[in-house]
Amino acid sequence: MVDVSRNPLNDLAGLGDYLREQRQSHRLSLRQLSELAGISNPYLSQIERGLKRPSAEILQQLAKGLEVSAETLYVKAGILDEHHADEKPTTSVRDAIAADPKLTDRQRATLLDVYESFVGTETER
């Protein structure tokens, strides 16, 4: 029976939206990511629009292409509970900026400012 309507967190539309965000923020076209993940581009399109429900295998390949953990996608897809520490060690943006040697101090400060303006100054988590 498989229970199509699982918990509210993970409707397939949510997964699709997340995947599309990730793809776009990585500057990848449908075809580019589909090739990276070894799947067809129409299918990826359908996944992102919430029309199809990708298997774990597909999610795994997408995760690789997007450089995110498979667990993250599994959670979004509702086949894994958040269980152990959501996104855990994924270095925070703040830390990554602070540690980046390619940035000058001024650039670092600027970048942090922009980031703070987006997510709010405080460490709200």
Next chain:
Amino acid sequence: MVDVSRNPLNDLAGLGDYLREQRQSHRLSLRQLSELAGISNPYLSQIERGLKRPSAEILQQLAKGLEVSAETLYVKAGILDEHHADEKPTTSVRDAIAADPKLTDRQRATLLDVYESFVGTETER
């Protein structure tokens, strides 16, 4: 295409054997476990004999019925790496931005733009 022949660790026969062991050590019949997991008994039979390849949803329900963690079954099924070891040290600013759930995709794109303008390079892969 989904790649039928994955790594040697997780042939579906191995998964089936494991499931059958677990079921028997729990003193459950095919029908009992299939009912617990909410799937049909012939299908469970086929899974255990390695004839069918269960989806993550099914594995999840079986895990519940057998009182083992879903992760364990996922690993056996080859859709999760052994305790995941987070194959990436991921400390690049790009990755951190891409992975940050607190950003909207627009913000993510903007932030990436700013960062790219600082460090130049666009084709890091």
Next chain:
DNA sequence: GCATTCTGCTAACTAGAGCAAGCACAATGG
């Protein structure tokens, strides 16, 4: 002896994941 009621398995079907082919629309640029 023959009904039950277990056990696991086979057969035949349905639904939907995932595919290749191809369309419509923009943006380039010869």
Next chain:
DNA sequence: CCATTGTGCTTGCTCTAGTTAGCAGAATGC
């Protein structure tokens, strides 16, 4: 002005996960 190349999307198909119905054998009891 049309050819090319990029974007995402639609159509129609194949293949297989997962179904229901039902079979064969072993263990009970009448």
